[in-house]
Amino acid sequence: MNLPLRKELRSPLRYADYSLGAAAILLSAIGVGLNYSSTWRGLEFNGQDPLTYVKRQIIFVALGIAVMIAATFLDYRLYRDFANQAYLLVMLALVGVLFFGVERNGARAWYELPGLTFQIQPAEFAKVAVVIALAAFVANHDGHLRLVTLSNAYLMLAVPLGLIYLQPDLGTMLVFVAIGMGVLLVSGAQLKHIFVTSLLGVIVVVGMFNSDNLGGPALLRQTQEQRLTAFLDPGFDVQGASYNINQSQIAIGAGGISGQGWLQGTQTNLNLVPEQETDFIFTALGEEFGFIGVSVLLLLYAYMLARIWFITRASNDLFGTFACVGALSMFTFQIFQNVGMTMGIMPITGIPLPFLSHGGSSTVVAFGLVGLVINISARKHLT
Amino acid sequence: MNDQLNRRLAFLGVLIVGLFAALFARAWYLQVLNSEELADQAFSNHVEIVVTQPTRGRILDRHGVVLADNIRTGVVTVNQSRYAPGQVDYVLEELSELIDIPVEVLSSRLLDQQTHPLAAKVVATGLDEYGLLRVSEQSLPGVEAKWAMSRVYPQNEIGAHVIGYVGAMSQGQEDRLLKKDYLPSERVGKSGIEQIFEADLHGYPGRTELEVDSTGRVHRIVNQTNPKPGSDVYLTIDADLQAATESYLRQGLIAARKTVSEDSGFFYPSIGGAAVVMDLRNGDVLAMASHPTYDPNWLVGGITTLEYQSVFENPYAPGALNNRAVQGLYSPGSVFKLVTALAGLEARLISPRAAYYDVGYFKIPDKYGCTGRCTFYNADKAPLGVVDLSSAITRSSDAYFYKVAHDLYWIRGEEQWAIQDMAQLLGFGNQTGIQLPFEKSGRVGDGQIKEALFEANPDAYNPYGESVQWLPGDNINTGIGQGFVSVTPIQLANAYAAFANGGTLFSPNIVESVVSRTEAQFGSSVIDFEPRIQRLAEFPEGSGIVREGLHGVSSKSRRGTAWRAFEGYDAAGYAIAGKTGTAQAEGRNPVLQRKKEDSAVFVAWAPRHDPRYVVAVVMEEAGFGGEAAAPVARRIFEALRAYEQRWPDPQVAFIAPRPECPEIPEALRGYEAFTSYVPEGCPWGIQVPRANSPGDVDGDGIPDLEERDQ
Known part of the structure; x- marks a missing residue:
């Protein structure tokens, strides 16, 4: 007869939430399929291998799964001790990218390593570092944030925000804001403090938009401003700023209820939606699999977020709780912002859809965060 | 603290649920409620329709001589709506050097009236490959050098009014024809056969639906229909x-x-x-x-x-x-006396051989109580002496027919309008129905027409306030083809044809057949115009005397006119x-x-x-x-x-109605689909005479002289 072991001594693997990992792998499998459907036609037309993007994405996913497993096995409480070091390292990387990075689409946000066919986006890794560092900071203060400590937390956010603003990459900045807001909201900070500081933030943002009108320097580029506001009036300048919004909505709407079938979407095949293998990959799903496919995907995401939410509640450790909240906020914001953008209810910002969008850094980071959450779920009974 | 954390966590959960609900709602709105409209947009987004102009059918005479054809010609167009002021002079100077046409000519062609002011104007035609290359090489702004199919009339002005011409669409045509896949630059028939048979000549344009990506590259052909060339129109003209x-x-x-x-x-x-x-x-x-x-x-x-x-x-x-010939309205003059003579015979008013003494004028007898003009003179007041019906026609005695028309006026009853009725019978006052546009019907005056004319426009028709009643004088004028009679030349020919052939009034044909050139029915007639008989007239007893009178018109001994x-x-x-x-x-x-x-x-x-x-x-x-x-x-x-x-007469010598070798237009030669229509050993494009040589009237290839020997 097996004697019942004490909870603390049981293997963490017994408590690990495997369904979360399964959901992540399932999502990335859908992602690989959509990567193919949104790139094969153009590659084939140019005489290239239609599987180019798919092969690369499969490598990213494999890498991501490895990272996820690794992140699961190492006790997450160790991360707390290295939170500040990781934060500093990533900040250095963000500073370095401004000088040594390569420029793409007007943003200097990527490291190009010799011998690699892909580039590394330090801002993606900064998300993990900020989640951990912020969670550690809040946990170190026992979840009680007074005005001074709240300001310190804001400062922790402000550094990466400022560095990414210099790249510039507005979408990733907003992700950091979302992470910060989520963690600080759930933490013990007083609501009035959050409210007042948020108001300040709004004033700053509005000021940024209108800085040129107020006589100051133009802090947002013309194109950034146009793309952000185009969703309010899609009829404006069809071939210009609102082209993306219109085309992606047409693609999604053309899918109807059951979709046009895999590889059959004309908007997707003919590259009428720009950036469709990365930021606008949701349009390929909407067009080819219709409302049913969209529902399945959103439910899968919802399941994943629900699992993270329950793990957050179940965790006995403040660091674990806030790390989960950070991951939850990040995923929620990225999903809502990305999907909402393709359907025209959010402004256009370059944020990848977790697990689906083509891209190494974002896929690995998403898997890494899921690994962290599984790690927390496996050890929620401890402490 | 734990409560607070749980409360805020619950709030976060509710927020997430709300955000997902918003996403679902939006997806439902786009994919279920607005799907159809957006799918339409997606279709027009990626499908581009290219309309290919069909080759216009030709117009040929009855023996196959081409009267209207198409040629490929190099044209240079200048789109002046794209120029800044003054730029056009520079461009024209350059162009003038390239194609060796004076600047004044070029700029005068820019003022062409036939096309829309903002459309590209054709400034030079008839260029060869080298000419086109010379121009396109320079890539002058707004100047285009390209091949175009152009209508050409090889016989120049021969039959111009029958054939008609093509020109830019008018505003009304544009609205109507663009719906039928005409291209805005296309020329359409503006008169004559070109206009009447526009639908047959034009053919059906081809449509190609191309799938095009965001950069305009063609991915595949979704749907393609080839243009169907227009049909050839064979005229009865030689x-x-x-x-x-x-x-x-x-x-x-x-x-x-x-x-x-x-x-x-x-x-x-x-x-x-x-x-x-x-x-x-x-x-x-x-x-x-x-x-x-x-x-x-x-x-x-x-x-x-x-x-x-x-x-x-x-x-x-x-x-x-x-x-x-079909639009001109003329007083027929004495030519109309045929009608009066036949009307007089019909009413049994004329005794053909009865002598009448032509004194140079006709005076309405006093007993009729003449009002207005009472004496009607011959053309030059010349007395012709004794005439009967035959010589009255031959020598064109006005007085004779004044009397006939006057006497007819006083016959009460249906024969009072004998002249008008006979004119109607011979086709006057009505369109003949020839296949040409804008045909006039002319008129043969009677009481109603006079009244209507006088009341509609008294200043022009009745400046002296004459009676609107149909007076004897009106009938007398009508009797010699003056007054309220107007006819078209085609009516005159048609009426005399009916009299000469014994009473068959045709609707004249100017088109013999419309022959298809489409792949499916190449060379077969779409429309064949058989002789169209309007009516069969019976001429009264004594019309032989009229004939005799007409015979004499060229005779010196009978003093024909x-x-x-x-x-x-x-x-x-x-x-x-x-x-x-x-x-x-x-x-x-x-x-x-x-x-x-x-x-x-x-x-x-x-x-x-x-x-x-x-x-x-x-x-x-x-x-x-x-x-x-x-x-x-x-x-x-x-x-x-x-x-x-x-061309020996088809009724004297039988002629095979269709050529043995169909003529294949140059553009279609070499297509497999057409070779089956050409018998073996038949050279392309050789015109086989429709009628036969004088030595071989039955067209069987054996000379007649040899046939007789067999």
Whole structure:
């Protein structure tokens, strides 16, 4: 007869939430399929291998799964001790990218390593570092944030925000804001403090938009401003700023209820939606699999977020709780912002859809965060 | 603290649920509620439709001579709407050096009236490959050098009024035709056969639906229909005879300008005229000339305002675009006496052989209580002496027919309108139904028409406040083809044809058949115009005497009115019978500002006893019918005789109706689909004569002389 072991001594693997990992792998499998459907036609037309993007994405996913497993096995409480070091390292990387990075689409946000066919986006890794560092900071203060400590937390956010603003990459900045807001909201900070500081933030943002009108320097580029506001009036300048919004909505709407079938979407095949293998990959799903496919995907995401939410509640450790909240906020914001953008209810910002969008850094980071959450779920009974 | 954390966590959960609900709602809105509209947009987003212009059908004469064709020609267009002020001068200078056309000519072509002011104007045509390359190499702004299919009329002005011409669409046509996949730059038929048979000639444009990506690259062809070329239209016209007719009409008009009018003492202005040659056995129009004329090629490539004005708004040659043969309304003059004579016979008012003493005028007897004009004079007040019906026609006694018309007026009952009824029977007052646009119906005056005219426009028709009643004088004027009678030349020819052939009134055909050139039914007729009989008329007893009178018109011994014109005419087997007419035209000549001169009219058929062809000639303000019009008709008859020898009569010698080898247009040669239509050993594009050589009239390939031996 097996004697019942004490909870603390049981293997963490017994408590690990495997369904979360399964959901992540399932999502990335859908992602690989959509990567193919949104790139094969153009590659084939140019005489290239239609599987180019798919092969690369499969490598990213494999890498991501490895990272996820690794992140699961190492006790997450160790991360707390290295939170500040990781934060500093990533900040250095963000500073370095401004000088040594390569420029793409007007943003200097990527490291190009010799011998690699892909580039590394330090801002993606900064998300993990900020989640951990912020969670550690809040946990170190026992979840009680007074005005001074709240300001310190804001400062922790402000550094990466400022560095990414210099790249510039507005979408990733907003992700950091979302992470910060989520963690600080759930933490013990007083609501009035959050409210007042948020108001300040709004004033700053509005000021940024209108800085040129107020006589100051133009802090947002013309194109950034146009793309952000185009969703309010899609009829404006069809071939210009609102082209993306219109085309992606047409693609999604053309899918109807059951979709046009895999590889059959004309908007997707003919590259009428720009950036469709990365930021606008949701349009390929909407067009080819219709409302049913969209529902399945959103439910899968919802399941994943629900699992993270329950793990957050179940965790006995403040660091674990806030790390989960950070991951939850990040995923929620990225999903809502990305999907909402393709359907025209959010402004256009370059944020990848977790697990689906083509891209190494974002896929690995998403898997890494899921690994962290599984790690927390496996050890929620401890402490 | 734990409560607070849980509360805030719950709030976060609710927030997430709310955000997902929003995403679902939006997806439902786009994919279920608005799906159809967005799917339409997706379709038009990626499918581009290219319309290919079909080859326009040709127009050929009855023996296959091409009268309207298409050629590939290099054109240079200039789109001046794209220029800044002054830039156009620089571009034209450059262009002028390249294609060796003076700048003034180029800039005058930019003022072309036929196309939309903002459209690209054709400034040069007829370039070869090298010319096109020279121009396109320079890539001047707004200048395009390209191949284009252009309508060409190889016979130039021959048959211009019949064929018509093509030109840019008018506003009304544009609205209608663009829906039928016409291209905005396409030229459409504007008159004549080109207009009437536009639908057949145009064919069906091809449509190609291409799938195009965001950068405009073509991915695949979604749907493709090839253009169907337009059908060929075969006319009943013979090109040579047409050319001869036009030439003789023009020469006759020029000759008339050298004669002096006895009425006014001036030269006859002789501004225009028409001539119609008809086969009176089946109503085929063999030639139809109208003067002044024009070259339809002028109107295809574009024409400057100055050129247009000088040709088509020239007051000395008014109405060059009008086909006077079907659109011109003329008083028939004495030619109309045929109708009066037949009406008198029909009413049993004329005793054909009864003598009548022509004293040079006819006076309405006092017992009828004449009002207004009571004495009606012969043309030159000349007394002709004793005439009967036959010689009254031959010598054109007005007084005789004044009396007939006057007497008919006083017959109460249905025969009071005998002249009008007989005119209707012979087709006057109605369109003949020939396949040409804008045909006028003319009119044969009676009480109602007079009343309607007088009341509608009293200033013009009734300046002196005369009675609106139909008076004896009106009937008398009508009896000699004046007054309220107006006819078209084609009506005249048709009526005389009906009388000559024994009473069959045809609707004249100017189109023989419409022959398809589509892949499926190449060479087969889409429409065949069989002889169309309007009605069969029965002529009253005594019409032989009328015939006899008409026979005499070219006879010197019988003092026919046209004897001088037919002096020396080789009448052997080709004698004519006809009637001259000299019609007073009403009103003033707008250019010369004096009273209009008389119009010369002549209608005749030949051969006299075996009628085959009828010729009608009308010449405006050209003098006497016997002096101006009859010589023209004589030369046309001589041309007809030559024509009959060249193309032996189909009723005398049987002719295979279709050529053995279909003619394949050059553009379609080499297509497999067409080779099956061409019998073995048949060379492409060789014209096989429709009729046969004089040595082999039955067309079986064996010379007749040898056949006789067998």
